[in-house]
Amino acid sequence: MPASALMGLTLLVIGDSHLATPSYLIGTLPDRLVEEGAKVHTIGVCGTNPADWVKPSPGDCGMSERTGAETPVRQESGAKTTAISELIAKDKPNAVIVVMGDTIGAYKNPEFPKSWAYQQTSALTKAIAATGTACYWVGPGWGSEGSRYGKTFARVDELNKFLSENVAPCTYIDSTKMAQPNEWKTLDGQHYLGGGYKKWANAIADAIISNPPK
Amino acid sequence: MMRKPLFGALVLGLTAQFSVHAAEPKLYPTGPSEDSAFIRFVGALDAPIEVRAGKDGRIELAAHDSTTWQAVKAHSPLGATLVHGGQNQAVDVSVQPGEFVTVAALPDDKGGWTAGIGRESPTDFSAFKVSLGLMNMAEHCSNAAIKIAGKDVAIVEDVAPKGMKRRQVNPLSLSVDLYCGGQRSGDPVNLGGLRAGERWTLLVHPARDGARLIPILDRMP
Numbered sequence: 001m002p003a004s005a006l007m008g009l010t011l012l013v014i015g016d017s018h019l020a021t022p023s024y025l026i027g028t029l030p031d032r033l034v035e036e037g038a039k040v041h042t043i044g045v046c047g048t049n050p051a052d053w054v055k056p057s058p059g060d061c062g063m064s065e066r067t068g069a070e071t072p073v074r075q076e077s078g079a080k081t082t083a084i085s086e087l088i089a090k091d092k093p094n095a096v097i098v099v100m101g102d103t104i105g106a107y108k109n110p111e112f113p114k115s116w117a118y119q120q121t122s123a124l125t126k127a128i129a130a131t132g133t134a135c136y137w138v139g140p141g142w143g144s145e146g147s148r149y150g151k152t153f154a155r156v157d158e159l160n161k162f163l164s165e166n167v168a169p170c171t172y173i174d175s176t177k178m179a180q181p182n183e184w185k186t187l188d189g190q191h192y193l194g195g196g197y198k199k200w201a202n203a204i205a206d207a208i209i210s211n212p213p214k
Numbered sequence: 215m216m217r218k219p220l221f222g223a224l225v226l227g228l229t230a231q232f233s234v235h236a237a238e239p240k241l242y243p244t245g246p247s248e249d250s251a252f253i254r255f256v257g258a259l260d261a262p263i264e265v266r267a268g269k270d271g272r273i274e275l276a277a278h279d280s281t282t283w284q285a286v287k288a289h290s291p292l293g294a295t296l297v298h299g300g301q302n303q304a305v306d307v308s309v310q311p312g313e314f315v316t317v318a319a320l321p322d323d324k325g326g327w328t329a330g331i332g333r334e335s336p337t338d339f340s341a342f343k344v345s346l347g348l349m350n351m352a353e354h355c356s357n358a359a360i361k362i363a364g365k366d367v368a369i370v371e372d373v374a375p376k377g378m379k380r381r382q383v384n385p386l387s388l389s390v391d392l393y394c395g396g397q398r399s400g401d402p403v404n405l406g407g408l409r410a411g412e413r414w415t416l417l418v419h420p421a422r423d424g425a426r427l428i429p430i431l432d433r434m435p
Binding site for chain 1: 245246247248249250251252285311312313314336337339340341342410411434435
């Protein structure tokens with residue numbers, strides 16, 4: 001059996017609420033990456049936007065951090081990002097995996113705020129690129145419509161198109177290609193039930209394995 | 215590029231005066247309730263200018279230099295004063311959500327200078343392409359166009375005075391000629407090697423013998 005493309009790599013995973021609650025993606029993605037032989041450090045700060053990771057910024061709804069496949073540590077108050085440059089300097093990862101998109105969807109705004117989103121995404125990709133570290137950007141999946149967050153499939157599609165065009169040099173991973181709308185059931189329109197997070201984690205890992213960091 | 219320490223003071227001045235767009239909502243669901251608004255200043259003169267805003271905000275811009283884009287509160291009246299050669303030009307603008315406003319000190323065709331305002335609401339953001347915009351601030355330059363230098367190949371054309379057009383091109387090395395009313399104006403302008411993700415504004419301004427082009431690399435905050 002050939003070695004996994006991730007064997008021996010160090011991966012840093014950052015993101016928003018999907019990585020900030022232990023039963024969400026932070027509970028499934030690191031497991032799979034570790035199984036593939038990677039050393040993994042995962043941090044999720046709920047509610048953060050991409051530019052919040054350029055310099056330390058507060059998160060208003062908690063955070064979680066996980067080393068490898070150890071139990072995630074949830075912090076309810078005092079949540080704060082760490083600057084990506086500092087994380088990269090400390091972890092020296094072969095690649096950064098950014099899981100972010102729902103926080104910039106502005107789902108309740110009838111217009112997608114492109115200029116703001118451009119500022120947000122370019123700030124983070126430039127900060128990562130400045131370190132010369134490879135990166136992947138995982139966009140939002142379909143979720144479900146009609147929830148309290150106002151997520152719609154049309155906006156998710158628009159958001160994924162925007163991100164796919166604007167996160168280079170990060171490699172974009174389009175989560176809407178991994179399932180049909182409504183296929184992964186959600187708690188609240190945005191956050192998946194456990195089965196969805198398991199499938200999402202595997203699909204993300206497969207996408208990285210098929211195009212590993214150079 | 216000459217960036218004086220005064221830049222920080224200008225930002226602070228703008229912050230104090232205009233409530234710079236700093237307080238984004240943090241809780242889910244996030245994303246702002248309206249798009250961001252941006253302003254920048256350009257010194258299109260052959261000599262430095264000073265930009266003053268608020269109580270203490272001031273910055274010196276070198277000849278043909280620009281500030282980064284600065285996020286500001288949309289819909290709010292913004293005031294600034296451009297200073298050069300003992301002459302002041304007061305400018306009052308309001309920026310709409312999604313809009314990028316350029317305030318420039320421009321030479322006029324009589325040897326003096328004036329203030330100009332250019333507006334755009336771009337949607338062509340891309341990390342793979344280069345965006346070239348032609349912003350026409352020369353009143354007498356009708357149907358402004360840029361062509362590949364020495365060739366009859368238009369990149370952007372038919373830009374009326376006070377108008378603005380953009381188009382995406384692939385990353386490449388490029389020199390361009392400015393045309394006004396079908397006639398070439400000035401020498402070719404070498405933009406160098408354009409890189410993917412860059413956004414450029416080619417500012418057309420009046421000159422004693424026609425119009426000239428100043429290339430500005432758009433820089434986000």
